[in-house]
Amino acid sequence: MKKEFTKGQGAVTNIHNRFFKQRYETTIYQDDYEEKTAKTELLEVFPKTIVNKVKSTGVPFLYSMNPYQGCEHGCAYCYARPTHQYWGYSAGIDFERIILVKKNAPELLEQFFTKRGYKPSVISLSGNTDCYQPIERKLEITRKLLHVCLEYRHPVSIITKNALVIRDLDLLKELAKKNLVNVSLSIPTINEDLRRILEPRTSSVKTKLKALETLSLEGIPTHVMVAPIIPSINSIEILPILKTISEHGANGFGYTLVGLNDEVEPVFKDWLETHFPDRKDKVLNQIASLHNGNLAEKNIARRNAGNGNFAEMIHNTFAIGKKKFFPNVQFPKLSTDLFDGTKGEQLRLF
Template structure:
């Protein structure tokens, strides 16, 4: 008899880490859960730097930073899962349960700002795993990072799936007054049932929509990432989603098409078998049709946009939605001030 599904877990198993010689597998049905919620192990690490230059030509940001590695949100499709293998863990359950935290991130950011000759460009917080995942509620590393951005008058773009971002309204509003912040909230679906299966520990759909309203009413520019689009799962929601987020106050949106690179592929296939077995073959076939017959795509520019009839239908639908529901240009929303930065500002602020 198959056990009941476990709440709060995206991956079904620990897929093999190809960097490790010995293979091990862990089922989500082992007896290491408390009240049907996956336990999270917090592991402190001590990096020497925190800001990463972004060199990919199809990405617009110059820098990114990640206070956490691994992510409790448990999104089955997450492109960042394979990065956990570099730390010796699995991209499956380990990615969601073993979270590496960088408590010295604010101090490292300050060191970066003090580099001789540094010229400010907006930094993405974060580009890999979510800076507002559940553990942030307790550790508040992201909050301290935002305070550092405010102290130094440095621009920051925030990307998150969690309405916890509204906790920091006091800092965000001060940054927004100086045109130093945007918040991109990820909303791939407005179907709560799909949301619970697809990204089990993110904020609920209603809470995310409330977050858009809260941020917008407080003068904070809001961009929505309707991503990733997965044909056969959320591709039919595009126009209703754009209409809804526009009505809630979003200024702009972006989107990408799903790609299942490396170990994300077996994780997502297992997830489909668990949650949508009747749609599995159709969904996988349509994903492959967007990437030249493969489920993954690493080629820059193509990896986010795909190709073929299904991809083109998705792009056309988004173009219609943009014309219908949005007036602002996305680049306009993301154009932040860089002329307010002062490398000594942080030290001066601490004197008061």
């Protein structure tokens, strides 16, 4: 009898947390074979800082901030999954169902901006897990962070898979007037059937493209991350995606090659077995061909460069797409000259 998997879930099991001595694993498969809907549990945490200095090479920003840990979007390939283990949870189902929220993030950001001697540099929002995942609609932590950035005139670069970003169009327009914001939408596929299983709780393809068009028409610099490229899953879509996003106003694009670091590997393998059992081995072999025979490559620069014939084919395809759909396009650099660490205090006097 065919088992039904939980609706809106990417991971199939709660894989073992490597920091635990005892092993436990649960599955989303239900004994009664009824379709279940994933339920999200929220846990408030109280960090002492919200801005992280990025140590990895190959990323275009010095700082990042993440108002949420864990992500409801449910992408099986997400490189952030292993970080959930440091909180005592699994990188599998727990990563999608148990979301740690940082309600004090706006206050912590103000503290960061008012540090003596702080020199402004673009902060990425988020960089680890999505700042516009579904719970943001209710909590509005990301919106409050944007308020703080506007108040202090600090540049911020947003990356998200969710069209919820349009909710904050008023703030984005004000930031854009001062050259303080850009938005990157993650669009790894324009095939809605694939989107539903590849990133089950993100916005639909149609809604993402509408958001991209809206941001562009409002004068907000827009960028698309065609990421990650997964061989034999979305690799055939590269040129159609670039054509589509250019028609919807994107100013540029970036891309990454998939790499199954640490616990991402078993989560992704289970996902493949569930949704594409006929091509599982082919996909895994092609991923390994990108990284010297390994499924994982932790170094971001080396992972995105890849090696071998398949990696070269991907790079060449993007080069063709850039020449055809994005000739002579340069993504504008955000301003750091307007930052004022006392601005917030001055405004509160009135």
